Amino acid sequence: xxxxxxxxxxxxxxxxxxxxxxxxxxxxGCYPRVVQKVLREHQEKVELFPxxxxxxxxxxxxxxxxxxxxxxxxxxxxDIVFSQNASTAANVIFRSFPFEEGDKILYFGxxxxxxxxxxxxxRDHQKVELVKIDLKYPLNDACIIDLVNETLAxxxxxxxxxxxxAVFDVISSLPGVLFPYEAINRICQENGILTVxxxxxxxxxxxxxxxxxxxxxxxxxxxxxxFVPRGFAILYVPKRNQGSLHPNTINVAYKTHSSLDxxxxxxxxxxxxxxxxxSQYFCVEPALKYRESxxxxxxxxxxxxxxxxxxxxxxxxxxGTQVMENDDQTLTVAMAxxxxxxxxxxxxxxxxxxxxxxxxxxxEHNTMATPYKNNGKWWIRLCAQVYLELDxxxxxxxxxxxxxxxxxxx
Numbered sequence: 001x002x003x004x005x006x007x008x009x010x011x012x013x014x015x016x017x018x019x020x021x022x023x024x025x026x027x028x029g030c031y032p033r034v035v036q037k038v039l040r041e042h043q044e045k046v047e048l049f050p051x052x053x054x055x056x057x058x059x060x061x062x063x064x065x066x067x068x069x070x071x072x073x074x075x076x077x078x079d080i081v082f083s084q085n086a087s088t089a090a091n092v093i094f095r096s097f098p099f100e101e102g103d104k105i106l107y108f109g110x111x112x113x114x115x116x117x118x119x120x121x122x123r124d125h126q127k128v129e130l131v132k133i134d135l136k137y138p139l140n141d142a143c144i145i146d147l148v149n150e151t152l153a154x155x156x157x158x159x160x161x162x163x164x165x166a167v168f169d170v171i172s173s174l175p176g177v178l179f180p181y182e183a184i185n186r187i188c189q190e191n192g193i194l195t196v197x198x199x200x201x202x203x204x205x206x207x208x209x210x211x212x213x214x215x216x217x218x219x220x221x222x223x224x225x226x227f228v229p230r231g232f233a234i235l236y237v238p239k240r241n242q243g244s245l246h247p248n249t250i251n252v253a254y255k256t257h258s259s260l261d262x263x264x265x266x267x268x269x270x271x272x273x274x275x276x277x278x279s280q281y282f283c284v285e286p287a288l289k290y291r292e293s294x295x296x297x298x299x300x301x302x303x304x305x306x307x308x309x310x311x312x313x314x315x316x317x318x319x320g321t322q323v324m325e326n327d328d329q330t331l332t333v334a335m336a337x338x339x340x341x342x343x344x345x346x347x348x349x350x351x352x353x354x355x356x357x358x359x360x361x362x363x364e365h366n367t368m369a370t371p372y373k374n375n376g377k378w379w380i381r382l383c384a385q386v387y388l389e390l391d392x393x394x395x396x397x398x399x400x401x402x403x404x405x406x407x408x409x410x
Contacts, residue, residue, distance in 0.1 A: 005294055006303045007389040014387055021367035023396045025383040026176060026201055026335055029224040031287065038286045039229050042279040058278060059271065065284040069222070069234055072288070073203065075210040079238050081270035082281050085231040086200035087114040088248065089219035092235060093196055094118050096246045101127040103164035104155065106193070109134040110172040115198055119167065131155060131163070136375040138326045141180035148184055152191055165194045170208075171201040174372040175324055176335030176381040178206070185215055194241070201225065203234070205334055206301065216241050227287040229280040235270075242266035249274055300386055304334035307384035311393030312336025315382060318397035319404070324379060334385070340371065340378040340400070343408045353378070357403055365399035
């Protein structure tokens with residue numbers, strides 16, 4: 001039974017095509033009409049008097065948005081700044097942090113592609129050493145913790161510099177599963193390793209308490225799950241590390257710092273990236289008010305989690321396969337990962353298979369879910385959201401089955 005608050009009745013609140021079955025919210029997100037109205041108002045407001053707006057009037061409003069998000073994330077507003085997206089925030093951290101040649105960085109094979117490429121960039125240009133842990137899901141959290149402890153012990157026995165930094169997801173993208181980020185954060189910090197938490201899928205998806213987690217760096221997209229316009233990300237840096245970073249676009253407030261905890265120019269350096277459209281940054285309040293009108297964060301998160309569990313099981317039943325889940329049932333939050341019934345001997349490359357599935361879903365079935373390969377098998381990630389219900393997963397599952405049958409007949 002669909003809740004009176006949630007389900008397809010909410011589609012009218014969004015600008016989504018009525019013929020589209022949106023099962024891929026995690027990639028780009030979307031925002032309701034009431035938020036679009038505020039977005040347009042701010043875009044028009046700046047044109048009335050650009051000098052006044054961009055020089056003075058927008059900054060108190062930007063501060064208000066930061067304070068609202070700081071309350072949601074349980075942190076100090078002075079410790080968060082805005083970024084265009086999670087990839088930009090990752091670049092800020094990795095490309096401006098004062099690494100030394102030979103520093104080691106721990107990361108995982110499930111790292112988002114742009115994050116992985118940025119790590120490879122600093123490996124090539126700053127001569128750091130990357131140490132990767134491959135994860136073959138489904139895995140229990142305890143197995144991941146054991147892999148981390150084993151890797152740290154193995155690297156300690158080698159010559160060279162120790163780990164300087166560890167990079168890991170809160171919720172990984174592909175597969176779309178919850179990572180034991182709190183435990184790994186604690187283990188790394190106990191070993192003197194700075195932690196970078198890629199929370200691109202976190203805010204609006206799961207509760208986040210940065211005061212409790214206490215990461216060294218954290219970033220999250222607001223446009224994915226929080227219903228604000230894209231692109232909008234938060235970069236969190238506690239004061240103990242603010243002296244280590246500078247924005248990708250250096251401005252007049254730039255200062256060099258001799259210590260990581262010199263935060264004297266952090267806010268000024270990051271307060272504005274220059275002449276861009278800032279309008280999305282003023283949409284936090286209407287987005288949070290809309291979410292509150294649906295029952296608030298807990299109600300939303302409960303609905304999308306329950307729908308992902310039920311929807312994933314339904315699609316797996318349609319496909320005759322299985323949901324990716326571990327023994328402790330900790331992987332699935334609001335993204336269900338379902339195995340695809342694709343034969344191993346199809347005469348197409350993995351890239352061609354993935355592209356074929358995506359294009360057929362979009363152009364032939366008016367839907368979308370993200371296919372990927374993990375541990376030698378094909379899977380598809382389906383995202384739950386407040387405007388969806390079980391019938392949407394059924395429609396998506398039937399489309400996926402037809403495409404898999406077409407591929408198997410090639």
